[in-house]
Amino acid sequence: MTGGNIEADKDITATLDDLLALPLAEQVSRVRSAQDPDALLLQLSDAADRIAADDIGRGLAVREALVALADEIGSAAARADRRTELAQTLAYSGQLYEALGIADAALKIAEATGDRSRS
Secondary structure (H helix, E strand, O other): OOOOOHHHHHHHHHHHHHHHOOOHHHHHHHHHOOOOHHHHHHHHHHHHHHHHHHOHHHHHHHHHHHHHHHHHHOOHHHHHHHHHHHHHHHHHOOOHHHHHHHHHHHHHHHHHOOOHHHO
């Protein structure tokens, strides 16, 4: 989140909407051109939180798109984090088995990099 700055929140949500309207290859190019792609993915994920709170179906679609984007350009931590967030959104929507599978995948990514904080 942007610390309660409503205009900044709207800007990052608009950026997310614009980005997700593009083909994946163009999304990758745009995010890679950011000064800190992992930080941008985190900001986009914060926007996805707000979207999911208002519209769970759209939130799930955004979360899935962010997982795909993180898979293309993110660090292992970013890939694990985006999956964890997708799992949380799936659980919130009542899709518990799917959530457990995604959470397990996130844990495996984190463990493969030596990150034991998620165990």
